[in-house]
Amino acid sequence: MDIETVKERAGPREFSPGDDLPEEYRKAATRMIEFHANSEIMGAYLERPFIRQAPSIDRKLAFSAKVQDEIGHGQLLYRAAETLGIKTREEMLDDLAEGRGKFLNCFHYPMDGWVETPMIAFFVDGAAMRRQATLRRTSWEPYAHAMDKVCFEEGFHVKHGEDILRTLMNGSRAEQRRTQEAFEEWWPRIIQFFGPTDDKSTHHDFAADVGLKQMTNDELRQAFLDMYVPKARKYGLEIPEYPRVSQNDEGRWVVEEDDLDWDEFFTVAKNNYEPGLGQINGRARAQEAVEWVRDVIEGDGAPAGGRSPQAAD
Amino acid sequence: MIWEVFRQEKKGDYHTHCGNVHAPDREMAKQFAAIQHGRRKPTNSIWVVPKDEVGEIDTDDVPFGGTTDKAYRWTTAYNLQTEQAREVEESDSEQQEAEKQRGEA
Numbered sequence: 362m363d364i365e366t367v368k369e370r371a372g373p374r375e376f377s378p379g380d381d382l383p384e385e386y387r388k389a390a391t392r393m394i395e396f397h398a399n400s401e402i403m404g405a406y407l408e409r410p411f412i413r414q415a416p417s418i419d420r421k422l423a424f425s426a427k428v429q430d431e432i433g434h435g436q437l438l439y440r441a442a443e444t445l446g447i448k449t450r451e452e453m454l455d456d457l458a459e460g461r462g463k464f465l466n467c468f469h470y471p472m473d474g475w476v477e478t479p480m481i482a483f484f485v486d487g488a489a490m491r492r493q494a495t496l497r498r499t500s501w502e503p504y505a506h507a508m509d510k511v512c513f514e515e516g517f518h519v520k521h522g523e524d525i526l527r528t529l530m531n532g533s534r535a536e537q538r539r540t541q542e543a544f545e546e547w548w549p550r551i552i553q554f555f556g557p558t559d560d561k562s563t564h565h566d567f568a569a570d571v572g573l574k575q576m577t578n579d580e581l582r583q584a585f586l587d588m589y590v591p592k593a594r595k596y597g598l599e600i601p602e603y604p605r606v607s608q609n610d611e612g613r614w615v616v617e618e619d620d621l622d623w624d625e626f627f628t629v630a631k632n633n634y635e636p637g638l639g640q641i642n643g644r645a646r647a648q649e650a651v652e653w654v655r656d657v658i659e660g661d662g663a664p665a666g667g668r669s670p671q672a673a674d
Numbered sequence: 675m676i677w678e679v680f681r682q683e684k685k686g687d688y689h690t691h692c693g694n695v696h697a698p699d700r701e702m703a704k705q706f707a708a709i710q711h712g713r714r715k716p717t718n719s720i721w722v723v724p725k726d727e728v729g730e731i732d733t734d735d736v737p738f739g740g741t742t743d744k745a746y747r748w749t750t751a752y753n754l755q756t757e758q759a760r761e762v763e764e765s766d767s768e769q770q771e772a773e774k775q776r777g778e779a
Contacts, residue, residue: 419746423746517765521746
């Protein structure tokens with residue numbers, strides 16, 4: 362199939378592994394899905410310490426289940442990417458460990474306290490879910506199928522995240538104040554989740570033309586702000602002065618894009634942001650630490666299995 | 675030799691199991707599957723898989739979903755009484771449907 366035919370046919374779930382697709386399409390889809398898969402994994406690693414720090418047994422169980430889900434989403438997505446025939450899962454995981462694999466800006470920043478958890482589990486997951494819902498109509502069928510399962514599960518993450526925020530904002534004065542501080546720190550990064558405005562986006566046109574991407578950064582950011590700014594305010598969070606956010610005549614929320622630090626954004630995007638390297642290297646060490654498990658499973662002396670997967674239930 | 679047959683109704687749908695056929699090899703299996711399973715119901719694509727290649731575990735082997743209460747994993751456990759984004763509501767109703775089906779099973 363040539364690229365013109367791809368553009369003509371491009372529609373929801375149009376292309377499957379049986380189709381002979383041009384390299385340009387397969388590369389663009391790989392870049393997009395690999396980024397998404399890497400983000401699931403890096404997000405899970407960022408949140409993992411909070412399983413231990415959870416303030417109650419209910420939170421611990423739910424947080425543990427959520428982190429497990431995110432790792433599972435990463436696995437689904439690496440499969441959807443691998444099927445394009447450009448990179449193997451091993452190559453993608455090694456690239457991530459060695460600092461070449463790219464992932465979401467928010468997951469480059471360290472998290473220090475429990476009050477930060479709803480910034481990821483509510484706002485970032487809410488933003489991610491907005492985007493993922495549109496990707497159920499992507500043209501690469503295995504990606505759309507992965508999104509069906511991801512979106513099914515993700516509602517729990519977002520509602521659980523909102524529940525954490527609600528609890529914190531109904532807690533002590535000190536808790537409310539620390540949650541507000543965390544919000545001020547994370548808010549600009551959360552807005553940058555959807556990347557720069559469309560005129561500055563490098564990959565959008567092609568990805569949209571071949572049906573991989575279903576909505577522009579601007580449309581997604583708009584839908585997110587309209588839903589989540591009122592939610593933040595409802596729980597008593599004050600929207601920071603900068604970046605300036607205001608309601609236009611139609612009641613929609615708009616951001617002054619120039620108020621955001623795009624130098625930092627692009628430094629982060631290139632994996633050159635110093636604290637982010639700590640996240641990358643931390644996961645690389647985890648990958649190295651369990652290498653013996655992969656060797657045992659994939660080596661000649663592989664165990665025959667036979668135990669029911671109790672621990673995974 | 676038995677081949678399990680998976681039919682996809684429309685482009686983009688899932689291939690779902692719909693039966694099996696006798697066939698000496700993969701080519702014949704595809705032809706028989708197309709005739710038996712692809713004629714009456716709308717069909718976009720069919721997969722055939724040798725029965726011996728299919729692995730199975732069932733409820734005798736493993737308690738699917740675990741043996742303890744995991745209500746915390748479901749959207750329905752979080753009663754926020756706030757307006758939810760459309761995509762969160764969709765997830766919510768899909769989960770409610772799954773919960774209902776599990777209850778019926």
